[in-house]
Amino acid sequence: MKIAVLKERAPGEHRVAATPETVKKFIALGADMAVESGAGAGASIPDDAYAEAGATVASQSEVVRDADIVFGVQAPDAALLAPAKKGAWLAAVLDPFRQRETVDAYAAAGIEALAMDFMPRITRAQSMDVLSSQSNLGGYKAVIASANAYGRAFPMMMTAAGTVQAARVFVMGVGVAGLQAIATAKRLGAQVSATDVRSATKEQIQSLGAKPVFVEEVEGIEGEGSGGYATEMSEEYRKAQAELVSSHIAKQDIVITTALIPGKPAPRLITDAQVASMKPGSVIFDLAIANGGNVEGAKADETVERHGVKIIGFSNTAGHLAADASALYARNLYNFLSAFWDKDAGRPVLDEEIGDAVRLTKDGQVVNERLAV
Structure with missing residues (x-):
């Protein structure tokens, strides 16, 4: 052999x-x-x-x-x-x-x-799951790259000259990459929130010390597809989520998007108008850029600046x-x-x-x- x-x-x-x-x-x-x-x-x-x-x-x-x-x-x-x-x-x-x-x-x-x-996402195949192992590193790298591009510190710092406020980090999509992004941003001292279309992830977000941001009014939509992936959502849910996310994104310093649907282009999560609502100097990292991207205007392996916001995405994040x-x-x-x-x-x-x-x-x-x- x-x-x-x-x-x-x-x-x-x-x-x-x-x-x-x-x-x-x-x-x-x-x-x-x-x-x-x-x-x-x-x-x-x-x-x-x-x-x-x-x-x-x-x-x-x-x-x-x-x-x-x-x-x-x-x-x-x-x-x-x-x-x-x-x-x-x-x-x-x-x-x-x-x-x-x-x-x-x-x-x-x-x-x-x-x-x-x-590889099927079943218990006995967990140690064989390359998507999970590589996504884990991808979530970590997304935070590190965002911190490097961000012009301020992540943790709150109290100094004799005054207080530096903690960075606000919002993670969209709480799969393997999203959970690692939350954990990494928390370790760096950021104030972290996260969202997902799968209601089961709320407890996972809270267990890492982050704030869950979820659509509550639309019932009967779990968003749980086969293998732990998200499914495409109804028009009603997408509209409600867009309104909630838009108001939340405007207050964030760093946004990390991770949403993927197997066999289909990555769903659009952030529009140009939402980018424009963010503060100048903010950073968005699009982990789904290799599959078409979650963020309007994102380009693989380039730092795109729109409305004073830096948009980053690597075609091979784990490869970094x-x-x-x-x-x-x-x-x-x-x-x-x-x-x-x-x-x-x-x-x-x-x-x-x-x-x-x-x-x-x-x-x-x-x-x-x-x-x-």
């Missing part, structure tokens, strides 16, 4: 799909590990560290040749996988809804593509913390495959519940139900 680890080729992608820690663990299971030279450079992992862990470090073609499984962070070009065995597995974040042509290319190449971003993001992602991959490792077969054998959820292609066909046309 040969596992190949590719160097990422997407612009600005510094993460890597394996670390010396996980290389050792896979070797202990009986796998041969091959890592492309320079794969870990962006995450501060030199080739020597992989070699010392027991991996073969070589060129891309040598690493992939006769591989049974190929690891990546983002979806690699299907042509890079040509030297692998027929029916080889590819495990990576494949973004299938937006990269359908790439998925079709994997099928045509005979690759069995496993989308780590399709490449070392930690790689460590967590690599453990997700190990936890995934080791959970199904069959000692007699000398390789992982997936079950239906998780295997069918993440498998996109097999035997030359696109087989995942979520991609059915």
